[in-house]
Amino acid sequence: MFITDIRKEFYEVVVNQRVALLVAPDIDAICACKIIQALFHCDQVQYTLVPVSGWQDLEDMLRFYRYFVLINCGANVDLLEMLQPDDDSIFFICDTHRPVDVVNVYNDTQIKLIIKQDDDLGVPSYDDIFRDEDDDNEEGSDSGNESEGSEPSGKRRRFDEGVGGTKVRWFYEGVCDKAISKLALMFHSFLRREILFDYEQYEYHGTSAAMMFFELAWVLTKDTKDMLWWAIIGLTDQQVHDKITHIKYVTDIATMQRHVSRHSHRNEDEENSLSIDCMRISFEYDLRLTLYQHWSLYESICNSSYTSCHFKLWTLNGQKKLQEFLADMGLPLKQVRQKFNSMDMSIKENLRDVIEESANKYGMKDIRIQTFGVHFGFKNRFLASDMVHAIAALLESTEKEESDSDNFIKALDSLSRLLHSGIDLAKKKLIAVQQTIASCICTNLILSQGPFLYCYLMEGTPDVRLFSKPMALTLLCKYLLKAFVHSTRNKRCRLLPLIMAAPKDVEKGTVIVVGIPPESETSDKKNFFGRAFEKAAESTSSRTLHDHFDTSIIELKTEDRSKFLDALVTLLS
Amino acid sequence: MDPSEVEFLAEKEMVKIIPNFSLDKIYLIGGDLGPFNPGLPVDVPVWLALNLKQRQKCRIVPPEWMDVEKLEEIRELERKEDAFTAVPSPYYMELTKLLLNHASDNIPKADEIRTLVKDIWDTRIAKLRCSADSFISQQEAHAQLDNLTLMEINTIRSFLLDSLNCMYKLRSNLLPGSNKGQFTDY
Numbered sequence: 001m002f003i004t005d006i007r008k009e010f011y012e013v014v015v016n017q018r019v020a021l022l023v024a025p026d027i028d029a030i031c032a033c034k035i036i037q038a039l040f041h042c043d044q045v046q047y048t049l050v051p052v053s054g055w056q057d058l059e060d061m062l063r064f065y066r067y068f069v070l071i072n073c074g075a076n077v078d079l080l081e082m083l084q085p086d087d088d089s090i091f092f093i094c095d096t097h098r099p100v101d102v103v104n105v106y107n108d109t110q111i112k113l114i115i116k117q118d119d120d121l122g123v124p125s126y127d128d129i130f131r132d133e134d135d136d137n138e139e140g141s142d143s144g145n146e147s148e149g150s151e152p153s154g155k156r157r158r159f160d161e162g163v164g165g166t167k168v169r170w171f172y173e174g175v176c177d178k179a180i181s182k183l184a185l186m187f188h189s190f191l192r193r194e195i196l197f198d199y200e201q202y203e204y205h206g207t208s209a210a211m212m213f214f215e216l217a218w219v220l221t222k223d224t225k226d227m228l229w230w231a232i233i234g235l236t237d238q239q240v241h242d243k244i245t246h247i248k249y250v251t252d253i254a255t256m257q258r259h260v261s262r263h264s265h266r267n268e269d270e271e272n273s274l275s276i277d278c279m280r281i282s283f284e285y286d287l288r289l290t291l292y293q294h295w296s297l298y299e300s301i302c303n304s305s306y307t308s309c310h311f312k313l314w315t316l317n318g319q320k321k322l323q324e325f326l327a328d329m330g331l332p333l334k335q336v337r338q339k340f341n342s343m344d345m346s347i348k349e350n351l352r353d354v355i356e357e358s359a360n361k362y363g364m365k366d367i368r369i370q371t372f373g374v375h376f377g378f379k380n381r382f383l384a385s386d387m388v389h390a391i392a393a394l395l396e397s398t399e400k401e402e403s404d405s406d407n408f409i410k411a412l413d414s415l416s417r418l419l420h421s422g423i424d425l426a427k428k429k430l431i432a433v434q435q436t437i438a439s440c441i442c443t444n445l446i447l448s449q450g451p452f453l454y455c456y457l458m459e460g461t462p463d464v465r466l467f468s469k470p471m472a473l474t475l476l477c478k479y480l481l482k483a484f485v486h487s488t489r490n491k492r493c494r495l496l497p498l499i500m501a502a503p504k505d506v507e508k509g510t511v512i513v514v515g516i517p518p519e520s521e522t523s524d525k526k527n528f529f530g531r532a533f534e535k536a537a538e539s540t541s542s543r544t545l546h547d548h549f550d551t552s553i554i555e556l557k558t559e560d561r562s563k564f565l566d567a568l569v570t571l572l573s
Numbered sequence: 574m575d576p577s578e579v580e581f582l583a584e585k586e587m588v589k590i591i592p593n594f595s596l597d598k599i600y601l602i603g604g605d606l607g608p609f610n611p612g613l614p615v616d617v618p619v620w621l622a623l624n625l626k627q628r629q630k631c632r633i634v635p636p637e638w639m640d641v642e643k644l645e646e647i648r649e650l651e652r653k654e655d656a657f658t659a660v661p662s663p664y665y666m667e668l669t670k671l672l673l674n675h676a677s678d679n680i681p682k683a684d685e686i687r688t689l690v691k692d693i694w695d696t697r698i699a700k701l702r703c704s705a706d707s708f709i710s711q712q713e714a715h716a717q718l719d720n721l722t723l724m725e726i727n728t729i730r731s732f733l734l735d736s737l738n739c740m741y742k743l744r745s746n747l748l749p750g751s752n753k754g755q756f757t758d759y
Binding site for chain 2: 041043044221222224274275276277278
């Protein structure tokens with residue numbers, strides 16, 4: 001069930017208990033985890049932090065705790081059936097994955113959802129899909145009204161008495177034939193399947209978990225600038241990894257802007273100005289060039305997806321266009337190739353406006369985007385998107401032989417401490433992404449399979465180890481699709497979704513497969529590959545592992561790859 | 574003594590806070606504290622103030638001497654005089670560091686205060702060095718230093734005592750035929 005008063009129904013319940021915090025490995029979850037950890041520290045709540053990367057990790061934790069807080073995992077599956085917990089365990093779920101499983105919505109006792117109800121949830125009403133087992137024997141109809149919705153139909157679940165008490169008894173009226181009522185039952189179960197299929201077909205994302213926990217902190221009046229910054233990073237993660245629509249992003253930015261102005265009005269006072277070491281968050285209408293303040297401007301333009309796609313930097317023509325662009329702005333090449341901090345002040349002053357003007361001439365209308373920046377001390381200035389890339393690189397770093405939990409803890413720490421190692425890793429990752437994209441497009445590795453595009457990264461590809469991680473592979477996939485849409489002349493291919501496969505584990509012989517929706521200006525980011533993958537795996541009995549919280553990412557045995565793809569093609573055409 | 578021990582002793586000093594919670598009087602071994610009412614200032618030891626601040630349960634009010642004009646006057650006075658002048662607080666250095674590290678958002682003009690306190694410290698330590706130097710070179714038997722804080726004494730203690738010991742050994746080994754004329758190893 002949905003929680004309405006987050007303070008009374010969630011925080012005051014857990015504040016006196018031992019809690020298990022189960023956190024998914026994505027940046028929004030990490031930021032939300034930081035916020036709730038800070039709140040727990042203030043009130044000295046005992047908790048255990050467990051980074052979980054898949055469903056199998058969740059099952060081990062059940063025996064020791066009664067109260068669980070799940071961050072960015074658990075809302076889109078039937079949790080009670082999957083985990084089989086004790087009857088007195090309570091799960092608080094704050095998850096951005098939609099659609100929320102109907103059982104989680106209608107369970108009143110064990111599952112509490114920390115999700116805003118005015119998100120476009122579209123949960124089917126209770127009467128449409130549930131029916132109590134007693135009604136199997138009782139048949140009947142309302143006076144003449146046999147159409148949809150009049151007879152509740154559904155499946156059995158373990159429910160509280162209160163829920164079961166809403167069963168309505170329908171009685172025989174007149175001489176209704178048993179055959180007619182059986183037909184009615186079949187019709188309603190068909191309708192129920194239809195409704196559930198429509199509801200669960202597309203997967204998408206809702207409001208950031210970090211923002212939900214920041215609201216909790218605000219309601220408790222314990223919000224600080226640190227927590228606000230983490231909430232902003234969580235929101236920016238959703239935008240960088242293309243999980244929410246642009247409209248939703250802008251709306252959420254407006255919400256955050258109110259909080260930012262509330263926190264920063266104290267800086268204005270000249271008499272009592274704050275120490276330079278205090279964190280200052282400011283609203284920026286800044287360029288879409290990734291990491292440009294920590295890199296040279298030239299490198300940043302070459303490695304940002306937006307500019308590289310519009311210029312088509314994998315072609316010779318594109319490189320020439322880039323040189324033209326720089327000449328048009330009047331920026332000497334020597335300056336532009338230097339580290340950003342060492343560029344001339346005269347160039348840096350109006351840089352954003354100059355770039356925006358020239359970018360408009362080259363067809364890049366949205367080179368600026370609304371975001372936030374932070375600075376503390378004299379040296380540390382970061383934009384929210386810089387932090388997102390740095391933390392993503394730290395979280396999935398394949399440099400040394402470290403376990404996933406070590407990477408998780410490092411990424412968590414980097415939110416409080418400085419990030420320079422993360423930024424270096426992020427630069428390497430972005431360069432690798434651009435090179436892979438260039439090689440895929442130039443060697444035509446993207447094949448059209450009919451209803452979708454397909455690309456497979458061979459084992460010998462440079463940096464392929466980086467792409468064995470789900471988030472990095474998804475990022476590569478999205479950038480590749482954007483680049484492909486800009487480079488192809490085939491109008492039909494531009495509207496196709498993309499499936500990408502990369503080797504995950506050479507010894508076990510598995511590949512990781514990711515599917516993303518088609519690229520368009522007004523895309524609503526709804527992904528249907530989750531269900532499609534499940535059905536294809538079933539029909540070909542391929543050995544797959546649907547362990548990831550995002551249902552559109554699966555692991556597959558390399559040998560089963562071709563029959564899985566054929567099944568998908570038949571399924572989707 | 575370790576500087577961290579001196580800091581520990583400094584945390585017993587009292588400072589004013591404005592809590593945002595309410596609690597009855599608490600009876601601790603070192604004394605009674607409270608009662609705490611939201612919005613009303615109360616005196617607590619620094620260790621408690623910092624703990625409450627980190628849990629966002631209070632706002633720290635800077636001590637009266639932690640003010641830019643007062644510290645500038647003290648600094649000028651220190652530079653003019655040859656002897657040590659009175660300090661704003663016996664633990665001024667530690668308190669500045671603790672309060673500015675944890676509660677700099679409650680203290681106006683924190684950067685200037687940090688610079689001023691460092692200037693005062695530098696002047697006093699320079700005077701201490703000169704004084705120790707003249708003590709040794711003129712082979713004085715005793716010296717009187719007023720207004721020194723524990724942290725400053727602690728800074729020079731081990732060096733001064735060790736060097737005096739060394740000088741004593743060297744001097745005693747120079748005297749011919751005396752009983753103390755044996756080499757003693759450490």
